[in-house]
Amino acid sequence: MNTEEFEKYKNDFYEYRKQLFKGHVLNSLFFEVTLRCNARCEHCGSNCGDIIQKDEITKDEIFKVLEDIRNAGLYDPKTVMLNITGGEPLVRKDLFEIMAYADSLGFPWGITTNGILIDEKVVKNMAKTHMYSVSVSIDGLRETHEKFRRVKNCYDKILKGIELMLKEPEIKVVQVTTCVNKKNIDELEDIYQMLLKMGLKEWRVIEVDPIGRAFNNTDILLDGDGYKRMVRFIKEKQLEGKMNVTYGCGHYLGNGVDYDIRKKPFICYTGVNVGCILSNGDIFVCPDVKRRPELIQGNIRKDNFMEVWEKKFKLFRKMTRTCNSTCKKCSEWKLCGGDAFHTWDFDENKPLVCPKVLFKEDYRIQKELQDLKKKRSRKKTGNNKK
Numbered sequence: 001m002n003t004e005e006f007e008k009y010k011n012d013f014y015e016y017r018k019q020l021f022k023g024h025v026l027n028s029l030f031f032e033v034t035l036r037c038n039a040r041c042e043h044c045g046s047n048c049g050d051i052i053q054k055d056e057i058t059k060d061e062i063f064k065v066l067e068d069i070r071n072a073g074l075y076d077p078k079t080v081m082l083n084i085t086g087g088e089p090l091v092r093k094d095l096f097e098i099m100a101y102a103d104s105l106g107f108p109w110g111i112t113t114n115g116i117l118i119d120e121k122v123v124k125n126m127a128k129t130h131m132y133s134v135s136v137s138i139d140g141l142r143e144t145h146e147k148f149r150r151v152k153n154c155y156d157k158i159l160k161g162i163e164l165m166l167k168e169p170e171i172k173v174v175q176v177t178t179c180v181n182k183k184n185i186d187e188l189e190d191i192y193q194m195l196l197k198m199g200l201k202e203w204r205v206i207e208v209d210p211i212g213r214a215f216n217n218t219d220i221l222l223d224g225d226g227y228k229r230m231v232r233f234i235k236e237k238q239l240e241g242k243m244n245v246t247y248g249c250g251h252y253l254g255n256g257v258d259y260d261i262r263k264k265p266f267i268c269y270t271g272v273n274v275g276c277i278l279s280n281g282d283i284f285v286c287p288d289v290k291r292r293p294e295l296i297q298g299n300i301r302k303d304n305f306m307e308v309w310e311k312k313f314k315l316f317r318k319m320t321r322t323c324n325s326t327c328k329k330c331s332e333w334k335l336c337g338g339d340a341f342h343t344w345d346f347d348e349n350k351p352l353v354c355p356k357v358l359f360k361e362d363y364r365i366q367k368e369l370q371d372l373k374k375k376r377s378r379k380k381t382g383n384n385k386k
């Protein structure tokens with residue numbers, strides 16, 4: 001792209017994002033069904049663990065939200081994906097009763113899980129309730145994973161669970177999510193080889209974010225070089241083409257790099273196309289966003305979810321929702337939009353993750369990715385001279 005074309009691309013994209021923010025079509029609804037968890041991971045953005053939660057939403061309260069969406073008539077349930085998360089959703093004894101009801105109303109659904117509780121019975125229930133997708137967290141090889149997640153002897157069980165789900169034809173997408181951090185970045189190649197051998201087709205790679213227990217934890221947070229290594233690794237594997245390796249929705253990675261890795265521009269959809277019901281019933285945006293009182297939009301115990309989605313959420317639908325004086329003047333603004341909402345520091349009014357700061361404006365990574373692509377296409381055509 002020459003400069004003129006790039007300017008046009010930026011402006012067109014900005015216009016597209018504006019329309020998206022205005023339309024705010026709900027297509028993804030997170031249900032944080034609990035904050036209870038059978039692990040206590042070093043990085044947990046929601047500070048979960050072995051707790052007793054007194055205000056956890058009940059099965060009937062969840063049913064009511066689903067009915068409210070259906071009865072409002074604005075959306076066909078088929079078009080609203082329910083993303084079940086936690087805490088660890090599988091610790092809820094009534095989970096499949098809830099999902100059976102959601103399925104009967106026509107909602108597609110998927111789950112994010114640490115995988116520890118998956119066995120034959122759970123897989124049968126997943127199939128019976130037509131679970132569309134599952135994402136299991138694997139954050140390293142055995143020793144690293146068990147230490148990071150602070151659960152002994154869980155690794156083989158998790159791998160067995162993935163194998164069971166891969167064999168179940170009702171489950172359309174079996175994905176592994178790996179949260180890259182300083183402790184596992186050297187193991188990415190070995191994890192990849194292991195997942196390939198298992199026959200996995202979908203691997204989602206994300207970086208650890210400075211939220212929850214990971215906030216300020218420099219033992220695990222990636223620096224600019226760590227980000228570049230992760231990006232290079234993802235690109236190499238995408239070029240190999242043996243598995244669908246994707247970079248999560250996390251962050252804008254800077255001019256060119258972002259588009260190259262994600263195959264579409266960065267947009268933080270939170271509050272625009274993505275809503276969430278937190279485990280205490282609060283109506284919110286992505287569960288990774290800090291639960292500041294002024295950001296909570298309502299509670300399902302007193303409000304109708306659909307009315308809140310339509311009438312509130314105003315702050316999230318402003319193009320300048322994450323913007324300060326530096327962003328305003330920044331050459332990346334139209335593509336970045338102040339990066340992701342979940343890492344905006346509202347006290348300091350600044351992004352915790354900014355590609356300009358992270359890469360120190362050194363975008364040589366763009367050139368490296370181009371070289372990787374050329375090398376790969378030369379390999380394919382058998383021309384290895386240059």
Ligand SMILES: C[S@@+](CC[C@H](N)C(=O)[O-])C[C@H]1O[C@@H](n2cnc3c(N)ncnc32)[C@H](O)[C@@H]1O
Nearest residue numbers: 043044045086087088112113114137208209214
């Ligand atoms: C909060 S967990 C809930 C589901 C389940 N308990 C699990 O661990 O998969 C959802 C996802 O968020 C990821 N996550 C947790 N803390 C994070 C952080 N600080 N940065 C990035 N991802 C994080 C987890 O690794 C997991 O893949």
Ligand code: SF4
Nearest residue numbers: 037039041044087114
């Ligand atoms: S990341 Fe998932 S498994 Fe780990 S403590 Fe948080 S909710 Fe539990």
Ligand code: SF4
Nearest residue numbers: 327330333336338354
């Ligand atoms: S200053 Fe950073 S966060 Fe703000 S628009 Fe520029 S690149 Fe994005």
